[in-house]
Amino acid sequence: xxxxxxxxxxxxxxxxxxxxxxxxxxxxxxxxxxxxxxxxxxxxxxxxxxxxxxxxxxxxxxxxxxxxxxxxxxxxxxxxxxxxxxxxxxxxxxxxxxxxxxxxxxxxxxxxxxxxxxxxxxxxxxxxxxxxxxxxxxxxxxxxxxxxxxxxxxxxxxxxxxxxxxxxxxxxxxxxxxxxxxxxxxxxxxxxxxxxxxxxxxxxxxxxxxxxxxxxxxxxxxxxxxxxxxxxxxxxxxxxxxxxxxxxxxxxxxxxxxxxxxxxxxxxxxxxxxxxxxxxxxxxxxxxxxxxxxxxxxxxxxxxxxxxxxxxxxxxxxxxxxxxxxxxxxxxxxxxxxxxxxxxxxxxxxxxxxxxxxxxxxxxxxxxxxxxxxxxxxxxxxxxxxxxxxxxxxxxxxxxxxxxxxxxxxxxx
Numbered sequence: 001x002x003x004x005x006x007x008x009x010x011x012x013x014x015x016x017x018x019x020x021x022x023x024x025x026x027x028x029x030x031x032x033x034x035x036x037x038x039x040x041x042x043x044x045x046x047x048x049x050x051x052x053x054x055x056x057x058x059x060x061x062x063x064x065x066x067x068x069x070x071x072x073x074x075x076x077x078x079x080x081x082x083x084x085x086x087x088x089x090x091x092x093x094x095x096x097x098x099x100x101x102x103x104x105x106x107x108x109x110x111x112x113x114x115x116x117x118x119x120x121x122x123x124x125x126x127x128x129x130x131x132x133x134x135x136x137x138x139x140x141x142x143x144x145x146x147x148x149x150x151x152x153x154x155x156x157x158x159x160x161x162x163x164x165x166x167x168x169x170x171x172x173x174x175x176x177x178x179x180x181x182x183x184x185x186x187x188x189x190x191x192x193x194x195x196x197x198x199x200x201x202x203x204x205x206x207x208x209x210x211x212x213x214x215x216x217x218x219x220x221x222x223x224x225x226x227x228x229x230x231x232x233x234x235x236x237x238x239x240x241x242x243x244x245x246x247x248x249x250x251x252x253x254x255x256x257x258x259x260x261x262x263x264x265x266x267x268x269x270x271x272x273x274x275x276x277x278x279x280x281x282x283x284x285x286x287x288x289x290x291x292x293x294x295x296x297x298x299x300x301x302x303x304x305x306x307x308x309x310x311x312x313x314x315x316x317x318x319x320x321x322x323x324x325x326x327x328x329x330x331x332x333x334x335x336x337x338x339x340x341x342x343x344x345x346x347x348x349x350x351x352x353x354x355x356x357x358x359x360x361x362x363x364x365x366x367x368x369x370x371x372x373x374x375x376x377x378x379x380x381x382x383x384x385x386x387x388x389x390x391x392x393x394x395x396x397x398x399x400x401x402x403x404x405x406x407x408x409x410x411x412x413x
Contacts, residue, residue, distance in 0.1 A: 047110035054108040061094035096121040115143035127157040155277040169193035194276045205336040273322045313340035330364030330385035
């Protein structure tokens with residue numbers, strides 16, 4: 001409606017005041033709200049934020065149509081306080097929404113966020129998508145989960161099972177090194193295709209864990225400092241050891257996962273450990289290479305069964321855990337930063353079997369051991385982390401059993 005904004009009452013205001021976006025704040029103060037009320041405030045605020053962003057995107061699209069994209073980007077940056085790159089991306093997405101009516105409507109209704117909208121628009125730029133399917137999934141998935149859904153959808157829609165996309169990603173690789181003028185620190189950065197990136201991450205994780213084991217428990221660096229040390233050692237001392245000493249070469253095994261379709265007798269749904277889809281043809285080729293661990297599961301995803309009398313999970317069991325859980329079962333953290341947790345404690349005769357292990361990051365591990373959170377298995381054989389009951393919350397000051405203290409020497413892997 002020209003120069004007007006429709007209010008919740010249905011009336012249309014004209015003039016400059018009619019172009020202003022207004023938000024009605026809740027009348028109940030947060031300290032007086034019930035838990036259900038606080039949940040509703042978060043939900044409705046998130047929906048209002050998406051609707052307000054949709055108004056801004058729609059206005060940016062019209063401004064771009066009248067004055068050109070560069071002018072729209074400059075104006076959006078001035079009026080919103082966004083970075084130049086953020087303004088450019090928003091104007092570009094605004095233009096793409098013209099051909100995505102279902103996405104645009106869901107965004108304007110506050111049913112999906114700008115993050116979801118951007119993912120759908122970018123995916124539609126690369127392949128022909130089932131827009132309604134993506135919108136329906138976006139309404140029910142957080143942005144990070146939906147990003148993986150969109151990648152799988154893109155590969156399924158691709159005519160060559162994603163081979164051309166992977167080749168494009170490889171061509172787009174780049175890295176750089178620069179000095180930060182503000183403090184003189186050296187900054188390294190890089191962009192890699194998913195397979196190369198996973199190899200680099202695995203190598204860096206292995207080195208980081210090695211440094212963790214060698215540290216003084218009373219004087220540990222931060223996680224970021226340890227990773228910086230690991231990267232410096234890998235680049236400056238490729239052998240990994242101190243001067244004059246030999247050290248084991250770091251392994252960077254690559255876990256590839258696929259499912260066997262018993263009906264059609266062929267491999268389907270090939271992915272990296274984090275769920276990133278890869279072409280099946282590439283899976284078959286790489287499975288024959290060294291330092292690559294192929295894992296093929298049935299369509300129900302039943303895991304390997306490895307029972308041992310040892311406390312720590314073996315490398316093979318850890319790979320099987322990553323293949324099954326994909327990430328921390330509590331918060332979804334990257335498996336590279338997770339530990340193998342015994343559901344039934346090892347000290348309480350819990351076996352080091354895949355059935356008794358789950359992936360947990362350090363934060364969620366702390367919640368289990370010190371805050372009484374519980375690991376539960378769903379009817380679909382998925383593991384989830386649940387908060388303690390009200391009764392347990394009242395007794396959180398009680399210390400964890402003695403076996404917890406004996407775990408402190410455990411390495412991150």
